[in-house]
Amino acid sequence: MTYSDTPVPLRLKPSRQFPFLARHPWVHAHALAETGHNLKSGQVVDLLDFDGNWVARGVVNPGSRLRIRLYAFDANIEINEQHWRSRIDAAIARRRLTGPLDPQAAERIVFSESDLLSGLIVDRYADCLGVQFTAGALLRWQQPILEHLRSALSARAIMVRVDEKTAKHEGIEPQNEWFEGTEQQEPVLYSENGLQLAVDLHAGQKTGGYLDQRLNHLAAARYMKGRSVLDVCCYNGGFGLVALKQGAKSVVGIDSSQAALDQAQQAVTRNGLGNDSDSTISFAQGDCFDELKRLGDEGQRFDAVILDPPRFAGSRHQVDTALRAYRRLNSLAVDLVPPGGILVTCSCSGRVSRSEFLNMLLDVGRRKRRDLIVLENRGPAPDHPCAISCPESDYLKCIIAEVQ
Structure with a gap:
């Protein structure tokens, strides 16, 4: 496939240039006066405002609604x-x-x-x-x-x-x-937080595993010593395994994926965890909402509950639905925690802002007549940086709170 060596100019609609002057990298098709449908995917393009002034340089994909991704905001930079x-x-x-x-x-x-x-x-x-x-x-x-x-x-x-x-x-x-x-x-x-873990690069999710929470696993574990812990949406055991290694009395992990739970159990065996009579760990397959409700109906209580659900909002249109899901999940979790217990609650939905997530927790406390005292308000590990020009990259929230 041949490409033009010279960037192809594409114009924006009137007054659509401002996000890109602030160096946001996503140009959606509806912002363009010229759609670029006749171009090859991968063609370098120059983004112009409606009056023809140069704004940025990027690469077009006519098969995507996210039509152009911008990689240069200096006309002297070549994309090659x-x-x-x-x-x-x-x-x-x-x-x-x-x-x-x-x-x-x-x-x-x-x-x-x-x-x-x-x-x-x-x-x-x-x-x-x-x-x-x-x-x-x-x-x-x-x-x-x-x-x-x-x-x-x-x-x-x-x-x-x-x-x-x-x-x-x-x-x-x-x-x-x-x-x-x-x-x-x-x-x-590979090693992580003093544990030897395994990743299946071929069959695992995303790139094989999740690395953004690893420092949060360690931070949360500091509050778990001597406590009974419920790890909900535990995937391959990240929070629960580190908590047990750091002195938790017991860990129960819940996830909807049996394959993930099998990996978690293999990690338990590989690292010799749960062999001490003073500490135990077990896993159960199930839906996070159903299992939390069942445990509450049975009157079970845990000194700490960890919530690390999958993304609930993939677009801005799903934010309200996602917040309702977070509210329900956290409400069910708070019911399982006695006064003085710990709630670790996470959101990887980039469309849900940190303030919206905290307001959701405020509403949970109000409805349940419980005080939630934030001990740590955390994000991802430093190798998951946030670009100021792309606020969607600030996606992960991890709140460690005491429940009263």
Whole structure:
């Protein structure tokens, strides 16, 4: 497929330039006066305001409603293979600002918009990489991007993914395959919070696992010593496993995925947890709402409840529905916590703001006639930075509160 070496100009509708003057990277089709339907996905374009003034440079995908992703706000910057290599190198260097590389650990290397690489996510698990493309236009440069990642990070194996939902929105084919010459048959082992964990890069969710909560796992565990803990939406056991290692009396993990619970149980065995007569851990498959209601109806109580549900709001139209779901989930959880107990409650819905999430908790306390005292108001690990120009990248909320 051939592309024009010269960026193709596309104009915005009148008065639509202001978000992009503030360096927001997403240009939706409805903002454009010229749709770009006749262009190839991956063509470099210059975004102009309605009067023809240069605004930014990006890459178009005529098959996506998110028509252009912007990568340069300086007309002297060219978008080519060297551009991607430089941005990846900058993202890697950004991770080293908080400390040297731990070759046995896991970290996010590239976080899409937050690393000025909209549509690319890269996670490192020890010496293997999980790479997720969420922008169809970037597939034009998939080969050089992957080759540079392999070289820059000395990666032994690279799993490349385009999930079905992304493929549908971007007008491309799903992808789930090893980058050439880097096949890895067994789960990849890595260290996190003093535990040895495993990730299935081929079958796991997203890039294989979730790394954004790992420091929150450790922070929450400090409040769990000697307590009975209910870990709801536990996935592969992140919060509960660290809590048990840090001295929790007992942990019950609940998740709707039996495969995730199997991974959690394997991690228990691998790390020799729950063998002490003073600590126990168990898992149960079930819907989070149904299980919380059942435990409440049975009169069970826990010294601490952890809520880490999947994203409830994928678009701004779903925010109200999501807040109702968070309200119901947290209300059920508060019923299980005695005075002086701990509630750890999380939201990974970027469309739900931190203030909206806190107001939801305020409403829960009002309805239940309970005081919720926030001990820590946390976000993701530093390798999941937030780009000020793209507030959607500030997505993760983790509130640790005492319930009175």
